[in-house]
Amino acid sequence: MAAAILDVEHLTVCRDGTTVVEDVSFSLTPESDTALVGPNGAGKSSLVQSLLGILPRRSGTIRLLGHSLGPRGQLPVAVRDRIAYLPQTLSLRGRIPLTVAEFVGLGYDRPGLALPWRAGADRAAAVRRALGRTDTPDLADRLISELSTGQLKRVLLAFCVVRPRSLLLLDEAQAGLDSKATDQFHTLLYGLRRSEGWTILQVSHDLEMVRRTCDAVLCLNRSLRCSGSPDHALSPLQLERLYGPGYVPYHHHHHGGGPALP
Secondary structure, X not given: OOOOOEEEEEEEEEEOOEXXXXXXXXEEOOOOEEEEEOOOOOOHHHHHHHHOOOOOEEEEEEEEOOEEOOOOOOOOHHHHOOEEEEOOOOOOOOOOOOEHHHXXXXXXXXXXXXXXXXXXXXXXXXXXXXXXXXXXXXXXXXXXXXXXXXXXXXXXXXXXXXXXXXXXXXXXXOOOOOHHHHHHHHHHHHHHHHHHOOEEEEEOOOHHHHHHXXXXXXXXXXXXXXXXXXXXXXXXXXHHHHHOOOOOOOOOOOOOOOOOOO
C-alpha cells in the first residue's frame, strides 16, 4: 500500500482562544481527491491553514509527504516545494505591481536558497510552459491587479504547475466564478491533475460538484462528523447531522464544456 501523502492525527486548532478544530484525524492516499465540507464557521479554512503551518496547532501531528510539520510550520524545502495552495482570494492584488509572469515565477523559486546562475533560463522556460498549459500565455505581461476573476484562477493554476507538485490544497478556489466558469475551472484543474498526478484536498460548498468529482468526503463541524465516499458522506441523513434539521443544499446549474475562462 502506498504511503499517505498527508496524515493528520488528533489535530486540535485554536483561533483567538477558541477551539475551531477538535481532535481531527484523516489521511490522503496518493492521487486522491478529497472534499472538506461543512457549514460556515465549521473550521474548514482553519484546518487548511494549520496544514500549511499558517495557523499553529494546539495539539496533534501533521505529516506531509512523510515529513512531520514542525510546531512553527517547518518543513524541508524539498517537501514544501511539492505543496501548493489555492486560496479564495489573492491578497497580492492591488498591493504589489507584479506581472503574471513574475507571479508564476515565484512558484518556481525556492525561498531562502540561492539559485544557480543558469537557473534564469530554466525558470523562464518553466514559466512559459506553465502559462501555455493553463491557456494564459497572452497574460504574461499583464499586472495581477488587472485580471478578471476567471483569469486569476487560471494564473493560480499556472503557479501550481510551474514546478512539480504532489499535494494541492484548495480553499474554495472557485469562489467568485459563475457556474459556467466554475465548470471550466474544474475541467482545467482535473486535466492538470491527471497529467501531474496531484493529490487534492479541497474545501467546497458545491456538493453537486463534490459528488461528481471527488473520491472521498470529510464532513467537518469543528470535529470530524463523518467521512467516506460521496454516496455515504453526502447522504440525506449525514447532511442533516452535519448542517442541522431542514438543511436544503444550494443547487448549482452546471454546464458542459466550453471555452477558456473569461
